[in-house]
Amino acid sequence: MKTKSVGIVKPLAVTLSEEIQLESGKSIDNVTIAYETYGKLNKEKNNAILVCHALTGDAHAAGWHEGDSKPGWWEIIIGPGKALDSEKYFIICSNVLGGCKGTTGPASINPETGKEYGIDFPVITLKDIVNVEKKLIDLLGIEKLLAVIGGSMGGMQTLQWTLSYPEMVKKAIPIATTARSSPQQIAFNEVGRQAIIKDPFWQNGEYYQTDKAPEAGLAVARMIAHITYLSDESMYLKFGRDLQDKDEVTYDFTTDFQVESYLHHQGKTFVKRFDANSYLYITKAIDLFDLSENGSLIDGFKPIKSKIEYINVDSDWLYTNEQAEEILRAMQANGIEISYSEIKSNYGHDAFLLEGGQLNYLISRFLQDNIVEDLMNTEVMTITEDAKIKKAAKIMMDHYVTHLPVVTEDNKLIGIITAWDLSKAIAQGGEELKDVMTEDVKFCKKDETIRTIAGRMKDDDISCLPVIDDNDELIGVITTDLISHLFTNTV
Numbered sequence: 001m002k003t004k005s006v007g008i009v010k011p012l013a014v015t016l017s018e019e020i021q022l023e024s025g026k027s028i029d030n031v032t033i034a035y036e037t038y039g040k041l042n043k044e045k046n047n048a049i050l051v052c053h054a055l056t057g058d059a060h061a062a063g064w065h066e067g068d069s070k071p072g073w074w075e076i077i078i079g080p081g082k083a084l085d086s087e088k089y090f091i092i093c094s095n096v097l098g099g100c101k102g103t104t105g106p107a108s109i110n111p112e113t114g115k116e117y118g119i120d121f122p123v124i125t126l127k128d129i130v131n132v133e134k135k136l137i138d139l140l141g142i143e144k145l146l147a148v149i150g151g152s153m154g155g156m157q158t159l160q161w162t163l164s165y166p167e168m169v170k171k172a173i174p175i176a177t178t179a180r181s182s183p184q185q186i187a188f189n190e191v192g193r194q195a196i197i198k199d200p201f202w203q204n205g206e207y208y209q210t211d212k213a214p215e216a217g218l219a220v221a222r223m224i225a226h227i228t229y230l231s232d233e234s235m236y237l238k239f240g241r242d243l244q245d246k247d248e249v250t251y252d253f254t255t256d257f258q259v260e261s262y263l264h265h266q267g268k269t270f271v272k273r274f275d276a277n278s279y280l281y282i283t284k285a286i287d288l289f290d291l292s293e294n295g296s297l298i299d300g301f302k303p304i305k306s307k308i309e310y311i312n313v314d315s316d317w318l319y320t321n322e323q324a325e326e327i328l329r330a331m332q333a334n335g336i337e338i339s340y341s342e343i344k345s346n347y348g349h350d351a352f353l354l355e356g357g358q359l360n361y362l363i364s365r366f367l368q369d370n371i372v373e374d375l376m377n378t379e380v381m382t383i384t385e386d387a388k389i390k391k392a393a394k395i396m397m398d399h400y401v402t403h404l405p406v407v408t409e410d411n412k413l414i415g416i417i418t419a420w421d422l423s424k425a426i427a428q429g430g431e432e433l434k435d436v437m438t439e440d441v442k443f444c445k446k447d448e449t450i451r452t453i454a455g456r457m458k459d460d461d462i463s464c465l466p467v468i469d470d471n472d473e474l475i476g477v478i479t480t481d482l483i484s485h486l487f488t489n490t491v
């Protein structure tokens with residue numbers, strides 16, 4: 001299928017009528033949320049996907065604003081025919097609390113003073129950011145999100161969603177992220193903050209009414225951060241040790257190397273689009289991010305109910321493979337259904353903004369991954385263990401089934417009988433069902449993915465799995481026939 005863009009999109013905004021209570025104990029009133037949506041919310045309201053942006057992103061994730069020269073920041077995966085297919089899903093992206101792209105932040109007017117908040121803006125956390133996003137989702141009339149997805153700080157919000165609102169998130173896709181900021185990550189952010197704070201134009205955050213802003217400090221903050229978003233290899237490939245606009249070094253402090261010029265460019269363009277105070281607040285929120293419970297991620301992850309596709313980038317040295325593995329282990333220890341994929345890229349951390357092919361493949365595979373409940377047959381013929389083999393054979397013939405789950409009077413699964421068991425029994429002259437039924441019956445749960453159970457069925461060489469609920473009661477069956485229909489219908 002040819003992929004397209006969502007086209008021209010309109011920025012939207014809503015102002016909350018209620019005060020937001022923050023993790024710090026403070027509160028904030030009159031919060032405006034800037035957001036965009038792509039696609040349509042369906043009648044059942046079960047196709048909504050929330051996209052969470054990274055540190056310096058915004059609500060404009062896809063499509064074009066009138067007069068734009070560049071599309072939204074995740075155009076590579078959002079749009080008709082892409083992983084976040086706007087013809088199937090209703091996609092929402094909002095600017096974070098504390099941001100500077102339409103949602104209330106330090107540059108907004110403090111209703112109490114009539115002046116910009118500056119550093120009177122309260123310190124916020126990722127939990128606060130997610131609570132504000134939840135208000136938007138409520139206002140849109142959505143009770144359950146099909147998925148939450150995001151890279152970097154967007155991945156932190158994604159993980160926070162699965163903990164703050166476990167019942168509301170069916171699937172979660174955290175990418176190139178962490179469950180708690182490491183000392184090294186905090187250290188890089190602190191260098192950036194100090195560059196801003198030490199800029200004489202910062203003036204304790206009160207620069208909005210002056211004609212100067214701490215641009216030099218913010219540019220240095222971006223330069224140091226940007227280094228962490230790339231890999232050493234990508235820097236070699238982009239610049240090597242090539243000189244910028246000169247044939248030989250000049251033994252002074254003008255720009256010698258291309259990489260220096262590139263970083264200056266990144267710093268210079270960044271200050272045109274970002275507010276220094278927002279940078280302080282959002283990096284602080286990232287530093288405070290820690291989903292562990294008394295240091296244990298296993299304890300911290302206990303409330304999670306979502307299915308997770310965790311995507312890591314092999315060359316990301318900011319959010320490392322070790323952190324990803326720690327998350328994976330802690331989720332597995334909690335029995336959370338998690339699949340783990342690694343993007344192969346030399347881009348480094350920012351690969352989550354660039355590797356369209358791999359992202360589209362991994363995300364669409366996960367979103368389309370049906371669960372047993374989507375496919376199982378709930379009108380199941382069953383038999384009790386005191387029945388005779390003849391009765392089982394008659395049920396199988398009349399209803400064209402080859403497997404009969406054996407249940408107790410109160411519908412608890414205790415075995416299974418197959419057409420093969422019956423032929424054996426008849427050949428051996430047996431009459432009692434309990435003599436031939438399989439008691440060590442394999443089963444599955446309704447929220448397991450088809451991918452997982454198909455693997456188990458192949459390994460165990462079985463073609464029918466009874467589906468049971470948490471009380472061991474039979475609620476359906478899933479068969480290889482039903483699964484193969486899935487593939488013939490989607491190809």
Ligand SMILES: CC(=O)SCCNC(=O)CCNC(=O)[C@H](O)C(C)(C)COP(=O)(O)OP(=O)(O)OC[C@H]1O[C@@H](n2cnc3c(N)ncnc32)[C@H](O)[C@@H]1OP(=O)(O)O
Binds near residue numbers: 058261
């Ligand atoms: C996540 C979100 O939510 S949105 C926020 C994400 N967006 C950003 O972070 C924007 C800034 N970041 C970037 O540009 C990131 O590197 C990416 C990942 C988005 C883009 O990566 P790439 O496509 O590989 O671009 P690259 O890093 O090579 O930068 C290209 C820019 O550097 C400039 N450049 C390249 N070499 C040099 C040089 N020697 N001297 C000066 N400038 C240079 C290019 O002219 C280009 O400028 P432009 O962006 O103003 O057009």
Ligand SMILES: N[C@@H](CCO)C(=O)O
Binds near residue numbers: 057152350
């Ligand atoms: N380059 C992205 C990723 C940061 O993690 C940004 O600036 O938001």
